[in-house]
Amino acid sequence: MTNLAIAANGLRKSYGDKVVLDGVDLAVPEGTIFSLLGPNGAGKTTAVKILSTLITADAGELHVGGHDLAADPQAVRAAIGVTGQFSAVDGLITGEENMLLMADLHHLSKSEGRRVAAELLERFDLVEAAKKPASTYSGGMKRRLDIAMTLVGNPRIIFLDEPTTGLDPRSRHNMWQIIRELVSDGVTVFLTTQYLEEADELADRIAVLNNGKIAAQGTAEELKRLIPGGHVRLRFTDPATYQSAASALREVTRDDEALALQIPSGGSQRELRSILDWLDTAGVEADELTVHTPDLDDVFFALTGTNVPTQPNQPKETVR
Numbered sequence: 001m002t003n004l005a006i007a008a009n010g011l012r013k014s015y016g017d018k019v020v021l022d023g024v025d026l027a028v029p030e031g032t033i034f035s036l037l038g039p040n041g042a043g044k045t046t047a048v049k050i051l052s053t054l055i056t057a058d059a060g061e062l063h064v065g066g067h068d069l070a071a072d073p074q075a076v077r078a079a080i081g082v083t084g085q086f087s088a089v090d091g092l093i094t095g096e097e098n099m100l101l102m103a104d105l106h107h108l109s110k111s112e113g114r115r116v117a118a119e120l121l122e123r124f125d126l127v128e129a130a131k132k133p134a135s136t137y138s139g140g141m142k143r144r145l146d147i148a149m150t151l152v153g154n155p156r157i158i159f160l161d162e163p164t165t166g167l168d169p170r171s172r173h174n175m176w177q178i179i180r181e182l183v184s185d186g187v188t189v190f191l192t193t194q195y196l197e198e199a200d201e202l203a204d205r206i207a208v209l210n211n212g213k214i215a216a217q218g219t220a221e222e223l224k225r226l227i228p229g230g231h232v233r234l235r236f237t238d239p240a241t242y243q244s245a246a247s248a249l250r251e252v253t254r255d256d257e258a259l260a261l262q263i264p265s266g267g268s269q270r271e272l273r274s275i276l277d278w279l280d281t282a283g284v285e286a287d288e289l290t291v292h293t294p295d296l297d298d299v300f301f302a303l304t305g306t307n308v309p310t311q312p313n314q315p316k317e318t319v320r
C-alpha cells in the first residue's frame, strides 16, 4: 500500500456559527501533487492552516507525515514547509539575508547555512538579485524566494496556498516548473488554487471543495467524466432559419432564446465530419459553429455553480 503523506478523516472547523469545513476526508499519497480547488471563501486556506498546525480543527482524525496532528504537532512541523498567500519574505532585507535568517531558524551552522542559501538562490534564479532588498523584487521573484526559504528546512511535504495568484502567465509557468521539480525529488505537494487550469496541469488528484464539503475528488480526467460530454453548437441569426433547422435536426437540444442548437459530440475529427455531412444533407447552414469539449471549468460550474477566473489566453471554444 502507498504511504499517505496527508490523511484527514472527518475534518471539521467552524468560526462561531459559520461552518467552514463540514466533515472533509482527504488522502494524499507520498510524492504526489494534490490540489484543493474551490471558489473564494470555500475553506481552502483554513484546511491548509489546520494541516500545517497553525490552527486546530474542531474534529477529525488528521495525520501528516505519519504523525498524529493532535498528539504530535511538533513532529508535523518538522516534516512540512508552508508557503502562504501572505509571504514570509521580509522586504527590508536582501534575498540572501532572508535565506540566511531561515537557515538560522533551522539551526544550521554558519557555513552550512551559507552553502544551502547559495544553492537555493542559484536553483531559483535569484543569484543576481540576492544582494538587493526583497522589497524591490517582482511578484514572481518574491514567490520564488518564498519557496526557496521554505526549502531551507528540507521538508518532505509542502503546502502551497494559491502559489500563482496574481502572477503573470510567464511567472505562473515558471512556478509550475518549480513545483514539478519538487515532486520529482520525492516531495509531496498540497496545493490550493482557484485556477482550474493549474490543477489540471499539475495535480495527480484534485478535490473540489464547496460549502465546506468535498463535492468531488479524483484525477482531472475522472472529474471531467463526471459531467455530460462535449457538443457542437450551431448559432443562427435568422429566427426562420433557426426554426427550420430545429425541425430538420430533431434530436438536438434547442436554445430558442439564443437561436442555438446543440448536438452532442466528443469533438473528434470523424464525429465532426459526420455532423457536417448530416447538416449538409439536411440543408442546414448555421451562422456560427463552435466545438465545445468539457474541461474542468464545466466540472467546477456543474459542481459548485460558480464561475472562476480562467486564463485569458485559453480559449475553450474554436469558432469557425
Ligand SMILES: Nc1ncnc2c1ncn2[C@@H]1O[C@H](COP(=O)(O)OP(=O)(O)OP(=O)(O)O)[C@@H](O)[C@H]1O
Pocket (backbone or CB within 6 Å): 015, 018, 020, 038, 039, 040, 041, 042, 043, 044, 045, 046, 047, 194
Ligand atoms: N479567523 C476567522 N474568523 C472568522 N471567520 C473566518 C476566519 N478565517 C476564515 N474565516 C471564514 O471562513 C471561510 C473560509 O475561509 P478561507 O480563507 O479558508 O477560504 P479560502 O477557500 O481559502 O478562500 P480564498 O480563496 O478567498 O482564500 C470564509 O467565509 C472566511 O470568511
